[in-house]
Amino acid sequence: MVESSVMKSKSAFTQDERNAVYRAIRERRDVRSGYLSRPLEDDILLKLLSAAHMAPSVGLMQPWRFVVVRDAGLRAAVHDNFLCANRKAEAACPADRRAAYGQLRLEGLLDTPQHLCVVCDSISERGHGLGRNSMPRTASHSVVCAIQNLWLAARAEGIGVGWVSILDPSAIKALLKIPSHLELVAYLCLGYVEGFSALPDLERDEWEQREELASLVRVNYFDQPYPVAEAGQ
């Protein structure tokens, strides 16, 4: 056992394996429509949660906790919460964008037979505080790594994920009886889908365009562009 624990895997990914990883990254979408009514079976749901559970975490803290929301009444209550938060968000939207905002499809809460609420236990003793002294937000960042693992695994399985951030997290926590010391990191729609859009919905709907990578990469100092990145565009 000691030998296997220090074993280093030297087998490289094949080109086909690399392509599959990039395919999942490239074709992952934030899905807000086109969900099917068939619920996720327990085994596939656990497979996705196992992928999340393999994420890196500060100090091996594994601070993620998952609440699978299958109850129809709870899902409807979350949707009501969205409607309320969305009215406030729409009112807070710049006037020249408000009409466009009202046209956007921003969630699929009533269409997906299950939701996934992902919370972070930032005060857990697990990990014995390692790595959290100077950058305490690494706990919730570990939870986001887990979410991205799940998102990519879901794409590979033909399952859509939609991150709904237009919610009042305190009210959702109360609804799901989540203790106050836990942080609600993400509330996700999750379900089988008709397919995956070629473009992000917000680009298709002309809400925002994707940025070129080159403008976001610097070398050594933040004020120094990375010349190769610009040439490569």
Next chain:
Amino acid sequence: MVESSVMKSKSAFTQDERNAVYRAIRERRDVRSGYLSRPLEDDILLKLLSAAHMAPSVGLMQPWRFVVVRDAGLRAAVHDNFLCANRKAEAACPADRRAAYGQLRLEGLLDTPQHLCVVCDSISERGHGLGRNSMPRTASHSVVCAIQNLWLAARAEGIGVGWVSILDPSAIKALLKIPSHLELVAYLCLGYVEGFSALPDLERDEWEQREELASLVRVNYFDQPYPVAEAGQ
């Protein structure tokens, strides 16, 4: 173009493609030793950054900014910063863990020919505020999704990534001339490696053990265990 923009991809991943995605998720490690001295070529570095750039982001905000740190003097200065932060962290460590803490290998800052500092522009106008009204931390969470994309792509390419959180983020920002309104989300070591450990380093070194998934999954309410998860363990 309109047709292609609303196209839904219906082609499912093959079993081999799914396996490759799960392999990257399962074999990804937080690498603190065994880095090779050969620098990353620009094309492979840009390939990894492109994978990061395909991450989901709130409102299509894409708030991530990347600083590639290649300069040896800067890398040494970051290592000095680590040493200082680590002395404080070790002092803050529970007394019964301090000796074990001192034995841990927590970074590979002097071994990797390049570092990657990842910051978040939370006040960017991009995305027009969409999704950030009720949950403002979704901006930095988008950046973490990008980091996890990069981490998995790196694993597929045989490149190690190590997230160093024992640093003073304000001092690092000053060193790299990063404007004060940007948030330092992650400081990463990045480089070719000898191989990838079978176990997480912190498990191998008996700092912490991995948790069973079943205890972390609930259904509908936080106080309701997910019975199938428990049975499946």
